[in-house]
Amino acid sequence: MRYAMAIDTKKCVGCSDCVVACQTENNVPIGYCRDWIVEVTDGTYPQLEIEIRSERCNHCENAPCVRCCPTGASHYEDGGTVLVTHHKCIGCGACIASCPYDARYSHPDGYVDKCTFCLDNRVKKGEDPACVSVCPTKCMYFGDLDDPNSDVSRVLKMRKWKTLIPEAGTKPHVYYLI
C-alpha cells in the first residue's frame, strides 16, 4: 500500500478551503498551517502563465526528515506516510532543516508537526483527508498507488503530472497534474 495525493493545477483556484479544513480537522494552532497555497507566475507580460497549487508534506519515499531524525520520531507509517511520534521528538529541528519543501514546523508544545494525510483520524476510517474532502473544485485525489482502480492511480494514468523538486531525490508522493 502506498498512499498518494494528486492535485490538479488546472482546476485549483487557490481558495484556501483545504488550508482551513486542515486547520479545523487537526486542531492546528492559530498562526500555523500544515498545507498552503502557492501561486507561481512565469513569463513576462503579456505572455504570462500562472499555476496555482495546494502544497503540503510530500510524504516522500526517500524522506530526508526520516533519515536525519536522531531519535526515530520521524518515521514511515502505514502506506508510506511520514509521521512524527510526539513523545519521541526532542524538537532539535534537524527535520525542519532537512525538508526541501519546508513542510514542517515547530508546534508551540515543542514537538515537530506536519501533514499526516489525516491517516489516523480519517483515512483509516475509509474517509479522504480533510483537504481532499472539502475541495470545492474537486481538484484533489487521494488513494493507494498500488490499487490500479484508486482515484489517484486512475488520474495519474490519464493526465500529465509532475512532482516538486524531483532532483532533490526525495521521491514525493504528492503529484501535481499539469
Added chain:
Amino acid sequence: MKEEIITSGRMNPYIDPHLNIWHWQIPLYLFLGGLAAGILFFAALYTIQGKQDKYRTAVKIAPFITPFILIIGLIALFWDLKHKLYFWQLYTTIRFESPMSWGAWTLMVVTPLSFIWCALNIKVIFPDWDWKFQWVKEVEAFFRRNILVISWILLIFSLILGVYTGILFSAFNARPLWNTSILGPLFLASGLSAGAAAIVLLSKDHFERVQMAKIDLIIIAVELFLIIHMFMGFLASTQVQIDAANLFLGGPYTTPFWLFVVMLGMVFPAILEILELRGYKMPHYIAPILVMFGSLMLRFIIAYAGQESRWLY
C-alpha cells in the same frame, strides 16, 4: 521571469520568510565542540608519540578547558531543543543515518574521557591534590596503566567529533550551501586549528609555541585550500548551489565571510605567525586569538547563510 508567492499566508514560525530554526546556540556549540576536539586530538597524539614532556601544555594543561567548553556546548544544545524534557530520547537509539544521533553518542564518549584526562593530570594544576578515597586511587591507577588505550580512543573520537560538526550540516540536501562534503574536513581543520591556537595561547614554552604555530600554519593552508575547493565545487554545480555560493560572492555574507573568516581568521594570523617564526618580536597572543575568532565566525556564518539557501521550484 518566475515569481512564486505563497498566497494562503503560510507564516509558520522558524520557516517563513526563510528557514531560521537554528540560532546562536548551534554554531556556538559547533565551535566549542571543534575546539575541544582539536585540543584533545593533540593531547592524545603527543601521548601516543611519547612526547608528553616536550608538549607539556598540549598534553597536560590545555585539556583542562575541554570539560568546561564541552559542558557549555551541551548546555547550548539543550537550550536549543524545543521539546526539552524529551532529550533523553537521543540515548534510546543509535541511528547511523542521522549525524545528530551519532554526534550525540560521540559526545557521550568524549565528554567523560575529557574528565578522566583532567583527573589524571590534576596534580599539574594542583600539586597538593590528593584523592581522598582508596578506590578512587585504584581507578586512577587503572586509567594511568591504560593511558595508551585511552589516548587511541580519544584520538579517534576527537576526529569523529571534529568531522561531525561539519557533517551535521552537510547531510541536509535541502540547504544547498550546507550540502557539500567539504564541510566535514573544513570544520575538522578549523577545529584542529583552533585547538592548536589554544595551546599556543596557554603555553609558556617557546619550543612548544613554535611547533604548534608551525602546525597551525599548515592547517590554515589546508583550510584555505578547502574553502577555494568548496567554491569551485559550488560554481561548477547546479543553479541552487551557484546561488548558495553567491551569498558569499557579492551576496549579503560576502563581507563577513571574507573579512572575518578568511582575512582576520586565517590570512592575517598566518602572516603574524610567519613573521614571528622569522624572529620578529610581537605579542604571541594576537595570532591564536584571531584564529579562534575566525573559527567561531566560520560556524556562525555557515549556519546562518545555509538557512537562507534553498531549492527553487
